[in-house]
Amino acid sequence: MIRVLVVDDDFMVARVHSGFVERTPEYEVVGTAHTGAEAIESVVRLRPDLVLLDIYLPDMTGLEVIQQLRAHAATGVDVIVVSAARDAESVKQALRGGVVSYLIKPFRYQDLRERLEQYAEWHRSLGDLTESRREEARQEDIDRFFARRTGGAAPSGMPKGITAETIELVRNALRSAGGNGLSAAECAESIGISRASARRYLQHLATTGAAEVRSRYGSTGRPERRFRAIV
Template identity: 55%
Template structure:
């Protein structure tokens, strides 16, 4: 079992996230902390494999907790940041601090499940590698490849098409625009229904956002932008 410590200042949110974790095969919640200081102590005592770390804590911020965890040889768990913070400084800080993923609140169970399953895949890859022998290049490629894949598309969506849709959405967003499912379908030559499934998957996994554009009549148009 992969042991998880949940850190969030909101008692109800921490309970919800703990419930999400418990629903994923191979994971168990071994502790919950509501302050940064308690998180560091809990990590030392419980030795979790993974910490779900909020940024906004009442005593010290999550970035400080992340740095402390990285500087303590007794407990050096992997970390998934879960926060409402969207500013690039915080995102960069999480990356530089060694966080595996960055999940923006609010998020669905499916979004967290995908990241946990990605971590489980990484965890298993590490366990399969021989610990007493030098790593071969193919072993290193396998390990970093597992980590780089991040969130994989759910059943029914292909990785190849997902990358094509992602590239188009990224390009449009970098230019300051957004994309509708119809425009995405025209650019990728897939059906509008399929295009919307991929775009909604990016929203569910926290990599894109959707906004409603209201016109004169009819239903509002859903416009997507890469985060």
């Protein structure tokens, strides 16, 4: 079983997220925490495999929690951020802190389940790599391991310049926008990336069938291309 600590300042939200985790095969919740200090203490005491971590906590930010966990030699724990924070700086700091995924609130159970299943697959591959009788890993083993780590495809299957983490941020932004969809400029502002990058990711989602694109014509100028998630 994969042991999970749920961290959220809202007691009811923590309960809901714990229920989501418990519904997912291979997972169990070993504790909940509602402050940053309590989260750090719980990680040291309970030694979970994974932390579902909110950014907005009453005593410190979740980003500061990640920094302290990374500085603590005894806390080799993975983190999935689950937060309403979608500003560019929070996302960048979380990614630099080594989080395995970033899920924007509010979200559906299926959204979290997909990430937990990806993490479980990576967790199994870590065990395979650790238990291998070979003294040295092959490059293809390492490639598969890191692909599962990010929930993406192997390097040869992912378009150049496209990462699984940013794809999920863009997809979540589209879902939050609902039927109106987003333009590349709106998407870029929403998740904190350049307009060119947003356009590239939106086009990738449209090409793979995860989004649809429509042109909206104004009174003057070129039509605006708007993208909408296909659930």
